[in-house]
Amino acid sequence: MKVFRKIVDLQNELFEARKKKQSIGLVPTMGALHEGHASLVRRSVKENDITVVSVFLNPTQFNNPNDLATYPRTLEKDCDLLEKNGADYVFAPTAEEMYPTPDKRQFEFPPVSTVMEGKHRPGHFNGVCQVVSRLFYITRPQRAYFGEKDWQQIAVVKAMVKRLKLNIDIVECPIIRESDGLALSSRNTLLAPEERAIAPNIFKYLNESIEFAKTHSLKDTHNQVVSQINATDGLEVEYFSIVDGNTLQDIEKWEDSNYIVGCITVYCGKKPVRLIDHIKYKEY
Numbered sequence: 017m018k019v020f021r022k023i024v025d026l027q028n029e030l031f032e033a034r035k036k037k038q039s040i041g042l043v044p045t046m047g048a049l050h051e052g053h054a055s056l057v058r059r060s061v062k063e064n065d066i067t068v069v070s071v072f073l074n075p076t077q078f079n080n081p082n083d084l085a086t087y088p089r090t091l092e093k094d095c096d097l098l099e100k101n102g103a104d105y106v107f108a109p110t111a112e113e114m115y116p117t118p119d120k121r122q123f124e125f126p127p128v129s130t131v132m133e134g135k136h137r138p139g140h141f142n143g144v145c146q147v148v149s150r151l152f153y154i155t156r157p158q159r160a161y162f163g164e165k166d167w168q169q170i171a172v173v174k175a176m177v178k179r180l181k182l183n184i185d186i187v188e189c190p191i192i193r194e195s196d197g198l199a200l201s202s203r204n205t206l207l208a209p210e211e212r213a214i215a216p217n218i219f220k221y222l223n224e225s226i227e228f229a230k231t232h233s234l235k236d237t238h239n240q241v242v243s244q245i246n247a248t249d250g251l252e253v254e255y256f257s258i259v260d261g262n263t264l265q266d267i268e269k270w271e272d273s274n275y276i277v278g279c280i281t282v283y284c285g286k287k288p289v290r291l292i293d294h295i296k297y298k299e300y
């Protein structure tokens with residue numbers, strides 16, 4: 017496995033791979049890697065000749081400076097995990113290498129980029145599109161791997177690929193959870209032990225709401241999840257939206273769609289740490 021800091025060095029290497037007609041899979045990450053990231057890497061290794069993993073803490077997608085400042089940085093450990101999981105190239109540029117001049121491009125793909133995370137984290141998806149489009153132009157992969165952990169992000173990236181007419185397959189990979197149900201996330205390491213102990217309640221109540229939904233209205237199910245989570249000391253729901261899985265628009269009734277997803281953001285603990293999760297109520 018080789019680690020590249022410079023775009024030109026990675027591109028020279030990929031030029032050779034492309035000459036040999038090798039397929040390229042890209043896994044974009046922000047580092048502090050865990051088993052969720054590893055699952056994407058293994059999938060790419062299985063499906064491509066070459067797997068490139070980018071490890072870049074992209075400043076333009078952080079709307080909260082404190083979130084960026086406290087985000088865990090563990091490049092050496094990340095490289096160990098990537099080598100063990102079969103990655104070929106790690107691309108770990110500096111912010112100056114990625115953005116020699118400020119990126120002025122504006123990406124908006126309403127409605128998918130303007131609701132939920134788009135509404136609560138202004139500029140977040142714009143930053144995601146800035147960095148992902150750059151990574152796509154640098155590596156020109158056949159396939160790029162994204163986790164369902166960031167369910168809305170996949171919809172935004174797909175909209176961008178369509179708009180930019182890029183010939184890249186966006187591969188959706190299932191969410192990986194701890195045995196107690198908590199979605200694996202780099203931010204979980206920021207949780208104090210007592211916060212880590214209550215965080216699994218988010219998925220517990222989401223998961224239990226599938227059964228509840230069978231005999232209750234969408235509105236009652238929504239309110240049940242919010243009130244159960246808010247009743248847990250140390251957890252506070254920012255939003256819970258039950259949406260059509262294709263348009264990402266709020267729906268009113270279970271009959272309104274045959275693909276229904278509940279997306280939640282919860283603040284956990286005193287600092288607090290912002291955790292996201294989702295649950296599928298219906299999938300065609």
Ligand code: AMP
Pocket residue numbers: 044045046047052053055056161162163164165166189190191192193199200201202
């Ligand atoms: P991040 O480093 O948080 O930007 O994540 C990089 C990629 O890994 C994104 O496509 C995430 O959706 C994915 N990912 C993060 N956590 C998980 C998880 N628990 N399960 C599956 N994919 C994940």
